[in-house]
Amino acid sequence: MKNSILITGATGALGGMVTEKLLDNGVxxxxxxxxxxxxxxxxxxxGVEIRVGNYExxxxxxAAFKGIDKLYFVSGSEIQNRTPLHLNVVNSAKEAGVKYIVYTSFQRKxxxxxxxxxxxxxxxLKTEKAILESGMNYTLLQHGIYMDLLPAFMGEKVLETGTIYLPAGDAPVSFTLREDMANVAVEVLSGxxxxxxxxxxxxxxxxxxxxxxxxLTEITGKNISYHSPSEEEYLQALKNAGVTxxxxxxxAGFAGAFKEGEFTDTYQNIFKITGKKPVSVREFLSRVYSNN
Incomplete structure (x- = not known):
């Protein structure tokens, strides 16, 4: 059987969600x-065909890309070494005859x-360049900051400490739920x-x-404040807490990017592509903390 769509990272959070949503849509x-x-x-x-392989x-x-028309390429999690791995994916896709690649990139200024x-x-950046030079059709989905990580940025014990402790300054940040990103991918792949x-x-x-x-104060009834320390203070606090x-x-790097206003811009592409409004921070925090 010829498979027209292949999803990478299908046992991960984003790839798995996209796969399930495509199945629900009858793909x-x-x-x-x-x-x-x-x-x-x-x-x-x-009924999904399982193809075993890895970016290395x-x-x-x-072998995995043989007979594939559309490839949903989820960026790897091994940040320090992923450039050559990503280029492996792009080059292999081109060599295998993949016609269309959809890549999960990142928002930036x-x-x-x-x-x-x-x-x-x-x-x-290097992966995007390789895709653009490959001759394959493409869609670059430049993801913003995952709203799903907001509790981690705020601190797991934020309700106990009463303080969001992060060197992010006062610039606004656009947070986006992973499921909204998955909904976009499904529409792009099937539309x-x-x-x-x-x-x-x-x-x-x-x-x-x-x-x-x-x-968070309004949702939980607990007084939550925000403190933006220096990066040095923040790193020392994490070290004292046993964080690697x-x-x-x-x-700290992402907090620095927040502080510099790297993610202040907002877009309506989720609604334009899916017809659904993205989940707001208030709605997400209500889901996570309403019972606390």
Whole structure:
């Protein structure tokens, strides 16, 4: 059977959500790329073809991409080493005859080495360049900041401490729910008219952490304040709490990008593509904290 769509990262949060939504929409010619087929037995039972491979192994990618028309390429999680892995995916897709690639990239303003998230940005920028030069049709979905990570940015014990402690300054940030991003992907993969275009996929609102603290106060009835320390103080606090240097550095980098206004811009592409309004921060926080 020829599979027209292949989803990478199908056992992960975003890829898995996109796969399930495509199945719910009645898409039949569907395959997924997974490292461990044991983790995809539920998908196999639903009629999805399981293709085993990983971004490091080009031969596995060439085999997995055979007969595929559309590839939904979820960016890898190994940030430090993912540029060569991403180029493996793009080059393999082209060699295997994939006609159309949809890539989960990132929203940005600053593309230079001065960006606090330059290490994160590098692989996305090089991957986009490779896709544009490949000759394949493409859609670049430039994702904003995942709203799903907001509790982590605020701190797991925010209701106990009563303080959002993050060196993010006072610039507003546009947070976007992963499910809204998945809904966009499903429409792009199953619809028409999105070829050779770039879309920033983020929310229609941007809120400062001061505003987010006020919303959390209203939802929980607990007085939540916001404090923006220096990056040095923040890193030391995380170190004292036993957080790894890599994890602390990543969160500090994103906080620095928030502070510089990297994610202040808002767009209506989610509504334009899906016809649905994106979930607001207030709605999301109500879901997460209303019973606390």
């Amino acid at each position: 039949e010619d569907l395959a997924v790329l997974v490292r461990d087929p044991e983790k995809a037995t539920d998908l196999k039972e639903k 192994d080009k031969e596995s990618l060439l 600053n593309e230079t080495e001065s960006s606090p998230i330059a290490a994160v940005a590098e692989s996305h 028409e008219g999105y070829e050779n275009k770039e879309f920033v996929i983020n929310n229609e609102e941007a809120l400062s952490f001061e505003e987010i603290a006020k919303i 240097d890599e994890f602390a550095g990543m969160f």
